[in-house]
Amino acid sequence: MTAAHVLPTVNLKEQVSAAEWQTRVDLAACYRLIALYGWDDLIFTHISAKVPGSEEFLINPFGLMFHEITASSLVKIDLAGNKLMDSPFEINPAGYTIHSAVHEVRHDVACVLHIHTAAGIAVSAQKQGLLPLSQQSLFVLASLAYHGYEGVALNHDEKGRLQQDLGDKNFMILPNHGLLTAAGSIADAFLMMFTLQRACEIQVMAQSGGAELIHIPQQILDGAKAMVAGVMKSPQGMGGALPWPALLRKLDQQMPGYAQ
Numbered sequence: 001m002t003a004a005h006v007l008p009t010v011n012l013k014e015q016v017s018a019a020e021w022q023t024r025v026d027l028a029a030c031y032r033l034i035a036l037y038g039w040d041d042l043i044f045t046h047i048s049a050k051v052p053g054s055e056e057f058l059i060n061p062f063g064l065m066f067h068e069i070t071a072s073s074l075v076k077i078d079l080a081g082n083k084l085m086d087s088p089f090e091i092n093p094a095g096y097t098i099h100s101a102v103h104e105v106r107h108d109v110a111c112v113l114h115i116h117t118a119a120g121i122a123v124s125a126q127k128q129g130l131l132p133l134s135q136q137s138l139f140v141l142a143s144l145a146y147h148g149y150e151g152v153a154l155n156h157d158e159k160g161r162l163q164q165d166l167g168d169k170n171f172m173i174l175p176n177h178g179l180l181t182a183a184g185s186i187a188d189a190f191l192m193m194f195t196l197q198r199a200c201e202i203q204v205m206a207q208s209g210g211a212e213l214i215h216i217p218q219q220i221l222d223g224a225k226a227m228v229a230g231v232m233k234s235p236q237g238m239g240g241a242l243p244w245p246a247l248l249r250k251l252d253q254q255m256p257g258y259a260q
Contacts, residue, residue, distance in 0.1 A: 011260060012072040012085070019052040024071035026186040027058055027111070028258040029251055033190060034115065035066035036255050039197060041116040045178070046095035049111045049186055050103060055079055057103055059096070061089030070260045079104055094153040101159035102166065102182050109182045111189035119200040120179040129173055132216035133206055136199035140192075142224035145169035149176040171196055187240030190247070 013021050027049040034040050034047070043066075048059045058074040060066070076084045081096045095114070102112045123130055129146060130137055147165040150158050166172055170192060172180040179200070181192035206213055251258065 025259045028071045031066040031069040032255045032258045039115045040066040045115045047113045048099040062092045097153040101162045105163045111186040113189040114180045116178040123200040124175045134202040140171045143170040145172045187244035191240035
């Protein structure tokens, strides 16, 4: 086996705080869940999480597939993109642009999740964007933003425009590109993406039938925020803490090894 096929085995648990280690474990689990649900795009999307009590954040090592990521392999960087601990891996430069843009201005956001799924890109390529066709879409439309495509996110000048477009919203569709969620916890960011992804899948399937579609009435859309809070038993966020332990049990059975 060549060196290129050997993954790093250093365990960082004793080198970081307990709070950072727990964040690393949860973020690695989130990467594995994205792979488990088939939403990954080889090595080319990214999830970040802030290190508790700091402006630093963790992001994936560029070169590992999501099912390979562990708590110790995550790369810690500052808002300028500098690596803060030794790692044999670099980070995705487009990932840095997108995630640092959000973390710079949204201090309520602990996790940013970005994916390129077929259903997500299909809806993002539609001029009307996400339509009010499903109960899932109701949750998303209560806090949805759009950011127009500017090519691969390598131009740091784009950060200000992305920040402005996101505003205080928690869901974002990037036309011709993909989907993004920004949340106060890793669990919330995952549940939000599950809901957004499912809403996109339903929209594409409904449209493929060729029949006239039924839109959710405006008066129901107007009350969406109150309904979200009632269903999730949480006035803020998406209540990701409710399914998160069950998701970890599923992951432990089907894709263990992330907490290393």
